[in-house]
Amino acid sequence: MNRVALVGARGHGASYFDRLDRLAAAGRARLVAVADPRPPGPLAPRLSGVTWHDSLADLLAQVEPEVVVLATPVHTHAELAVAAMRAGCDVLLEKPPAPSFAEFSQVLAAARETGRICQVGFQTFGSEAIEAVRQIVADGEIGTVTGYGAVGTWVRTAGYWARSEWAGHRRLGGRDVVDGVVTNPLAHAVATALLVAGASVTHVETDLYRANDIEADDTSSGVVTLSDGLRLGFGFTLCAPRRSPALVLVHGSKGTARLAYESDTVDVDDRTMTFGRVDLLEDLLTARETGSRPRCPVEDTAAFMHVVEAVREAEPPTKIADHHIRWSGDGDDRHPVVTDVEAWCSRAAVRGKTFSSLGAPWAR
Numbered sequence: 001m002n003r004v005a006l007v008g009a010r011g012h013g014a015s016y017f018d019r020l021d022r023l024a025a026a027g028r029a030r031l032v033a034v035a036d037p038r039p040p041g042p043l044a045p046r047l048s049g050v051t052w053h054d055s056l057a058d059l060l061a062q063v064e065p066e067v068v069v070l071a072t073p074v075h076t077h078a079e080l081a082v083a084a085m086r087a088g089c090d091v092l093l094e095k096p097p098a099p100s101f102a103e104f105s106q107v108l109a110a111a112r113e114t115g116r117i118c119q120v121g122f123q124t125f126g127s128e129a130i131e132a133v134r135q136i137v138a139d140g141e142i143g144t145v146t147g148y149g150a151v152g153t154w155v156r157t158a159g160y161w162a163r164s165e166w167a168g169h170r171r172l173g174g175r176d177v178v179d180g181v182v183t184n185p186l187a188h189a190v191a192t193a194l195l196v197a198g199a200s201v202t203h204v205e206t207d208l209y210r211a212n213d214i215e216a217d218d219t220s221s222g223v224v225t226l227s228d229g230l231r232l233g234f235g236f237t238l239c240a241p242r243r244s245p246a247l248v249l250v251h252g253s254k255g256t257a258r259l260a261y262e263s264d265t266v267d268v269d270d271r272t273m274t275f276g277r278v279d280l281l282e283d284l285l286t287a288r289e290t291g292s293r294p295r296c297p298v299e300d301t302a303a304f305m306h307v308v309e310a311v312r313e314a315e316p317p318t319k320i321a322d323h324h325i326r327w328s329g330d331g332d333d334r335h336p337v338v339t340d341v342e343a344w345c346s347r348a349a350v351r352g353k354t355f356s357s358l359g360a361p362w363a364r
Contacts, residue, residue, distance in 0.1 A: 002029040002285050005065035005089075007056050007080060009036040009043055011163070012094065013071030017046050019281055028285050033063040056080050060087045067284065070094060071121075073166045074184065075175045078103035081118060082110040090117040090288055092281050096187050097301055099176035101309040108298055118298040119284045124192045124261045125296035126283055128275035132266050133196055133250060133259050141268055142252025148197050148232040149249035149349030150189040152181075153240035153342045159332030161214055168214030170316065178312045180208070180216035186236045186246060190224075191304040192261050193234070193248045199226035201303045204310035207354035207363065208317035211239045211325050211336035217317035219338055221348040221355045224307060235348030235355070239338040241328070249349055324362035338362065 001024075006016050013036075023029035034040075035053045053059040056068070060083070068084040069092045070077060078098045084091050097120045098104040111118040124130070137145055161168045169177040182190060194201070203225040208217035219239050224232040248259040258267040264275045280296060287294040324339045344360045347353070355363040 001027060002067055002288065003032045003065045004029050004067045004069060005033040005035065005059055005063065006031060006069045006071070007035040007059070008071035009034050010038070011071070014043070016069055016071065016281070017043075019279065023282065023285070028282070029067070032065055033059050035059040056083060060084070065089055067092065067288070069281065073164065073177075074099050074179060075166060075172065075177045078106050081107045085110045085114045085116040085118060088114075088116070090284060092119050092121060092284050093298070094121040095191070096183050096308055097298055097305065099178040099183075099308065100312055101305050103176070104302070104305045108302075111298055117284060117287055117294055119280055119287070119294045120296045120298055120301050121280055122188060122191050122296050122301065123277065123280055124188050125195060125300070126278040126280050127261065127264045128277060129259055129261070129264045129266050130192070130195060132273060132275055133257050136257050136266070136268055137250060137252070141254070142250065142257055143254030145230065145250060145252050147230050147251045147352050148193050149251065149352065150193040150232065150234040150236075150247070151249070151345050151349035152186040152189045152236045152246035153244045153345050154185060154238050154246070155240055155243050155335055156185065156218065156238035157329065157333050157335045161212060162332070168212065168216050170215045170312070176312060178216065178308060180220065180311060180317070181218050181236045181238050182220050182222065182234070182311050183308050185238060187304070188261060189236065189246045189248060190234060190307050191301060192259070193232050194224070194303040195300070196248060196250060196259070197226055197230070197232060199228045199230070201225070201306040202227050204307050205354060206310050206314045207356050208311065208314055209320050209355070209363070210317040211320045211338050215316070217311070219320065219341060220317070221345070222307070222310070223352055223354060231352045233348050233350070233352030235345030237338060237341045237345055239325075239336045240342055241337045244342065247349070251350075318364055320362045
């Protein structure tokens with residue numbers, strides 16, 4: 001049974017307790033240690049036979065896990081992933097893999113030097129819907145592919161931005177964080193669209209905005225030029241009136257295929273198809289046991305990291321004028337709604353243009 005350590009036990013990290021319970025019941029993995037600087041508190045009942053440590057370094061000095069799950073703040077990813085691999089562990093690294101291409105390159109180099117698996121937690125890479133979309137394209141159902149799109153109109157409240165000291169920052173304490181809509185909440189949309197496209201990135205144009213009182217972007221568009229000459233346009237916001245399913249679009253001369261990646265659903269013509277997915281932690285264990293290629297090895301996220309780097313290097317996001325913002329809710333539930341933002345995000349994804357080039361009234 002694979003010995004697993006979890007680093008980062010709060011927030012998304014807490015979801016791994018149930019996943020590891022299921023894997024333990026199947027005889028595939030056992031949680032042996034947790035590292036988190038805060039005391040266990042309400043997690044204590046989940047820790048029978050599990051040691052608790054205040055850092056990965058302390059954990060590795062006392063325990064010998066075979067797999068390390070890293071669900072820590074973005075700006076700690078590279079350092080911790082490299083340390084775990086050099087200690088002989090395979091790693092499941094939550095997305096985004098790093099806040100800069102330089103730090104991503106450190107993780108990639110460590111994986112190659114050590115021969116360890118470094119799987120990135122883009123769960124959509126485990127979806128059977130990805131191959132279904134590729135087959136739709138190969139079968140010519142939508143004609144010749146003319147481009148790609150990604151659209152996400154979500155809601156994030158004041159409580160979300162207050163959840164940690166690094167939330168909503170571009171830099172913190174001299175380190176890159178780049179915690180904006182493109183690189184974190186809707187990172188799956190970008191990464192999944194690039195996976196479907198299957199081409200490398202040659203250029204990224206960004207158009208970044210914010211309605212919240214944060215440093216990073218919460219409403220952004222961009223155009224990614226691919227090595228095959230096609231383009232991927234994206235429009236994202238965390239300032240919508242309501243949350244809608246995020247979509248990856250494949251535009252063709254005869255129609256469009258739509259992948260709702262949160263539900264693994266594909267729409268094309270008048271058909272709707274739903275697919276299953278493989279949990280990426282389970283997939284990592286299978287790769288360890290059989291030597292198969294993992295679904296989302298770190299090297300397969302290089303295209304996504306070019307987008308992260310473009311956001312990191314861009315000018316700080318432009319503040320949207322107050323008269324284009326309506327506030328909804330109270331207290332921790334308070335959140336801004338940008339005028340007609342859903343329509344502008346859709347246009348960016350469909351037409352492959354930025355908000356500013358489309359003429360959004362609140363854009364530059």
